[in-house]
Amino acid sequence: xxxxxxxxxxxxxxxxxxxxxxxxxxxxxxxxxxxxxxxxxxxxxxxxxxxxxxxxxxxxxxxxxxxxxxxxxxxxxxxxxxxxxxxxxxxxxxxxxxxxxxxxxxxxxxxxxxxxxxxxxxxxxxxxxxxxxxxxxxxxxxxxxxxxxxxxxxxxxxxxxxxxxxxxxxxxxxxxxxxxxxxxxxxxxxxxxxxxxxxxxxxxxxxxxxxxxxxxxxxxxxxxxxxxxxxxxxxxxxxxxxxxxxxxxxxxxxxxxxxxxxxxxxxxxxxxxxxxxxxxxxxxxxxxxxxxxxxxxxxxxxxxxxxxxxxxxxxxxxxxxxxxxxxxxxxxxxxxxxxxxxxxxxxxxxxxxxxxxxxxxxxxxxxxxxxxxxxxxxxxxxxxxxxxxxxxxxxxxxxxxxxxxxxxxxxxxxxxxxxxxxxxxxxxxxxxxxxxxxxxxx
Amino acid sequence: xxxxxxxxxxxxxxxxxxxxxxxxxxxxxxxxxxxxxxxxxxxxxxxxxxxxxxxxxxxxxxxxxxxxxxxxxxxxxxxxxxxxxxxxxxxxxxxxxxxxxxxxxxxxxxxxxxxxxxxxxxxxxxxxxxxxxxxxxxxxxxxxxxxxxxxxxxxxxxxxxxxxxxxxxxxxxxxxxxxxxxxxxxxxxxxxxxxxxxxxxxxxxxxxxxxxxxxxxxxxxxxxxxxxxxxxxxxxxxxxxxxxxxxxxxxxxxxxxxxxxxxxxxxxxxxxxxxxxxxxxxxxxxxxxxxxxxxxxxxxxxxxxxxxxxxxxxxxxxxxxxxxxxxxxxxxxxxxxxxxxxxxxxxxxxxxxxxxxxxxxxxxxxxxxxxxxxxxxxxxxxxxxxxxxxx
Numbered sequence: 106x107x108x109x110x111x112x113x114x115x116x117x118x119x120x121x122x123x124x125x126x127x128x129x130x131x132x133x134x135x136x137x138x139x140x141x142x143x144x145x146x147x148x149x150x151x152x153x154x155x156x157x158x159x160x161x162x163x164x165x166x167x168x169x170x171x172x173x174x175x176x177x178x179x180x181x182x183x184x185x186x187x188x189x190x191x192x193x194x195x196x197x198x199x200x201x202x203x204x205x206x207x208x209x210x211x212x213x214x215x216x217x218x219x220x221x222x223x224x225x226x227x228x229x230x231x232x233x234x235x236x237x238x239x240x241x242x243x244x245x246x247x248x249x250x251x252x253x254x255x256x257x258x259x260x261x262x263x264x265x266x267x268x269x270x271x272x273x274x275x276x277x278x279x280x281x282x283x284x285x286x287x288x289x290x291x292x293x294x295x296x297x298x299x300x301x302x303x304x305x306x307x308x309x310x311x312x313x314x315x316x317x318x319x320x321x322x323x324x325x326x327x328x329x330x331x332x333x334x335x336x337x338x339x340x341x342x343x344x345x346x347x348x349x350x351x352x353x354x355x356x357x358x359x360x361x362x363x364x365x366x367x368x369x370x371x372x373x374x375x376x377x378x379x380x381x382x383x384x385x386x387x388x389x390x391x392x393x394x395x396x397x398x399x400x401x402x403x404x405x406x407x408x409x410x411x412x413x414x415x416x417x418x419x420x421x422x423x424x425x426x427x428x429x430x431x432x433x434x435x436x437x438x439x440x441x442x443x444x445x446x447x448x449x450x451x452x453x454x455x456x457x458x459x460x461x462x463x464x465x466x467x468x469x470x471x472x473x474x475x476x477x478x479x480x481x482x483x484x485x486x487x488x489x490x491x492x493x494x495x496x497x498x499x500x501x502x503x504x505x506x507x508x509x510x511x512x513x514x515x516x517x518x519x520x521x522x523x524x525x526x527x528x529x530x531x532x533x534x535x536x537x538x539x540x541x542x543x544x545x546x547x
Numbered sequence: 548x549x550x551x552x553x554x555x556x557x558x559x560x561x562x563x564x565x566x567x568x569x570x571x572x573x574x575x576x577x578x579x580x581x582x583x584x585x586x587x588x589x590x591x592x593x594x595x596x597x598x599x600x601x602x603x604x605x606x607x608x609x610x611x612x613x614x615x616x617x618x619x620x621x622x623x624x625x626x627x628x629x630x631x632x633x634x635x636x637x638x639x640x641x642x643x644x645x646x647x648x649x650x651x652x653x654x655x656x657x658x659x660x661x662x663x664x665x666x667x668x669x670x671x672x673x674x675x676x677x678x679x680x681x682x683x684x685x686x687x688x689x690x691x692x693x694x695x696x697x698x699x700x701x702x703x704x705x706x707x708x709x710x711x712x713x714x715x716x717x718x719x720x721x722x723x724x725x726x727x728x729x730x731x732x733x734x735x736x737x738x739x740x741x742x743x744x745x746x747x748x749x750x751x752x753x754x755x756x757x758x759x760x761x762x763x764x765x766x767x768x769x770x771x772x773x774x775x776x777x778x779x780x781x782x783x784x785x786x787x788x789x790x791x792x793x794x795x796x797x798x799x800x801x802x803x804x805x806x807x808x809x810x811x812x813x814x815x816x817x818x819x820x821x822x823x824x825x826x827x828x829x830x831x832x833x834x835x836x837x838x839x840x841x842x843x844x845x846x847x848x849x850x851x852x853x854x855x856x857x858x859x860x861x862x863x864x865x866x867x868x869x870x871x872x873x874x875x876x877x878x879x880x881x882x883x884x885x886x887x888x889x890x891x892x893x894x895x896x897x898x899x900x901x902x903x904x905x906x907x908x909x910x911x912x913x914x915x916x917x918x919x920x921x922x923x924x925x926x927x928x929x930x931x932x933x934x935x936x937x938x
Contacts, residue, residue: 114631114632117631134607134624135607135624135627135628136577136604136605136606136607136624136625136628137582137585137604137605137606137607138585138603138604139585139586139589139605141589141590141596141597143586143590164643165560165642165643165673165674165675166557166558166559166560166674166675166676166677167560167561167562167563167584167587167642167643167674167675168583168587168642168643168674169557170557170558170559170560170563170587170588170591170592170916171583171586171587171590171591173552173556173557174556174587174590174591174915174916174917174918177556177895177915177916177918178918182554182555182895182898183554185554186551186552186553186554187551187552187557188550188551188552189550189551189552189557189675189876190550190643190675191550191675192646192673192675195643195646195647203550206548207548207550207551210548210551210553210878211551211553214553215553227643228581228643228644229643229644229647231610232613232644232647232648233647258583260581260582260583261581261582261608261609261610261613261644262610263581263582263609264609264610264611265609265610265611471602471604471628471631471632472631472632474600474602474603474604475600475602475632533597537590537597539590546918547917547918
């Protein structure tokens with residue numbers, strides 16, 4: 106039985122010191138808990154980035170429930186439909202017919218046909234060995250003016266290939282039709298949120314007056330199709346790799362990884378690579394680094410030794426951020442992440458060697474349901490899950506970096522930490538909103 | 548075409564009904580599912596998730612474990628967590644893939660019970676039915692397994708009690724939200740002189756429910772409670788009354804409870820109370836069967852207007868009136884709405900309603916989740932306000 110502390114059980118195997126953690130899976134697999142922090146995007150949010158598109162999900166009622174209400178909370182039900190798979194379909198093996206006839210029925214009842222349709226099939230389709238390509242061929246024959254993309258809400262395959270998130274992130278670019286590539290056009294691929302104009306990444310592209318496009322800034326299907334004109338795709342969300350590869354193969358667009366990082370050298374190296382691709386001389390970022398140092402010192406002066414907790418939903422590189430904070434004297438006491446991404450392997454071993462006592466918590470281990478979620482003193486959380494698990498109202502409310510990148514991102518994050526430290530938030534309300542940055546009807 | 552929804556929502560599923568029914572009782576509920584069920588339920592269907600630490604988890608089923616039939620992992624993981632967290636009971640509930648691979652939940656529950664010595668129950672959900680079925684399965688299992696036996700039920704029933712003891716069965720946030728409706732039902736019964744024996748399952752602990760067999764009568768407030776009431780009738784000869792105490796139904800149900808307790812007769816008074824009104828239905832109500840027929844009876848009584856109920860969820864046709872219909876899918880429902888002058892339904896039905904009909908918003912958590920939670924009225928307490936404002 107779990108040992109109790111102050112009336113609530115200890116985290117037990119849901120918490121490990123970095124010195125004892127294993128890469129990349131620090132926690133045993135088992136039953137999973139889901140905390141109420143909901144700010145990260147899901148496949149519905151991401152699919153909605155394609156203007157004039159419609160999503161149709163073909164699954165059991167329980168699987169439909171979460172996606173349909175995601176669309177409803179976004180106020181986007183006019184772009185969303187469902188086909189319920191029932192027991193008779195499993196027994197009769199008519200899943201392909203159900204898909205063809207269901208999609209046809211839905212499209213015929215829409216007031217206006219969309220330009221593009223995502224069809225999401227589910228775990229069941231895989232297990233039944235459904236022959237989906239002929240079904241899509243029939244739909245393309247019936248609706249030649251509509252582009253269809255096969256998408257998957259198949260979490261049972263999450264350890265067997267692409268996750269549903271990676272797959273969706275790839276398919277949102279699958280409607281792009283080959284066009285003549287423009288040598289001075291560049292895409293930022295794979296993000297849910299627009300990167301700030303003030304980031305050095307954006308500034309470099311503006312400096313050479315190249316066209317920079319991003320699906321997050323497309324408002325029409327025509328603007329979206331213009332993404333096919335770029336000669337270079339850049340990305341910093343690791344989950345975008347399959348999309349990048351597909352675009353390279355299908356449209357001949359070259360790619361460049363400009364990793365998100367909180368390490369000055371790594372940031373500078375990424376930006377210098379980008380500068381090289383743009384035909385610019387290597388930029389010098391000493392001034393930017395000095396500004397980062399100033400912003401971090403200011404934040405440290407304000408926050409002092411207040412304990413800080415950080416979670417993986419805030420950024421794609423939580424361990425890199427942890428290193429930055431620890432290097433600048435912040436009292437980071439805990440990090441919440443269930444796995445360590447390959448991009449963070451080096452950071453993981455650094456933290457293990459230099460900060461062996463830093464606590465690493467799972468966010469989905471069952472013990473996290475019952476363990477203490479209050480902190481005896483003021484605590485600053487970076488990220489929604491960290492805020493929930495520590496019971497603090499002082500937190501930086503961002504997901505997926507919130508569009509912050511580079512030195513500019515560090516400076517802004519330091520500012521957000523100061524704001525969060527001085528102004529309490531309504532944690533319970535804010536973290537339960539789905540899809541941070543999306544429209545919400547709640 | 549059936550099974551398609553071009554624009555309306557999807558009702559919460561059986562697996563979530565299980566969770567909602569058992570949420571407050573100190574058990575551990577495990578959804579045997581790869582991923583997604585947990586966040587869907589706890590985000591949209593469970594208003595108690597943030598503040599009440601119910602032990603509700605998913606198994607994290609993987610492709611390889613499903614294909615290889617590796618049920619041992621599920622048994623191990625559940626037993627391990629249960630031994631750490633010591634729930635009062637364990638429930639396994641299935642999703643589509645376990646159904647497809649023929650997972651034997653009762654057998655797995657028996658294995659887990661052997662390992663943990665904690666009462667364990669396997670329920671045959673598959674996410675393809677509505678939450679109503681899940682609630683029904685869960686409460687029926689409670690009634691069968693966890694309600695304490697009474698050595699001599701007949702003597703217990705005939706013992707003198709100052710007041711009639713009532714179990715309220717079928718209360719979950721999926722039908723009543725978290726707006727105080729459950730407390731209003733208890734308050735109404737208390738004010739009528741009844742004693743609340745247990746409330747299935749908002750506001751009662753498992754200990755109350757263990758003693759449910761001592762009640763004189765059961766009040767079934769949603770269809771999800773009916774199977775449990777029948778199980779209690781079978782085990783303890785407790786009669787039941789079906790209906791939700793809305794408006795004029797409060798007086799009718801109060802009398803029915805006394806009559807049932809006195810005679811042992813089971814009573815469903817909603818349909819009878821509506822049968823006196825033979826007007827052509829001008830009002831259409833869409834929703835869960837027992838709540839909707841009760842609201843229909845209250846509206847009929849208050850306005851002398853004919854009301855038809857459209858029930859898109861599992862129920863028994865005999866509970867419905869002659870003008871009522873079972874209509875599950877969007878295309879089944881649309882034709883019945885064409886001649887309605889007033890439609891009372893969840894706001895997510897509005898896009899398929901005729902524009903010339905007056906639409907009365909009555910959000911239903913089992914359909915629109917948390918989206919309109921703040922709008923959901925407490926019809927037990929505020930039916931008159933609702934009627935005066937909307938009808």
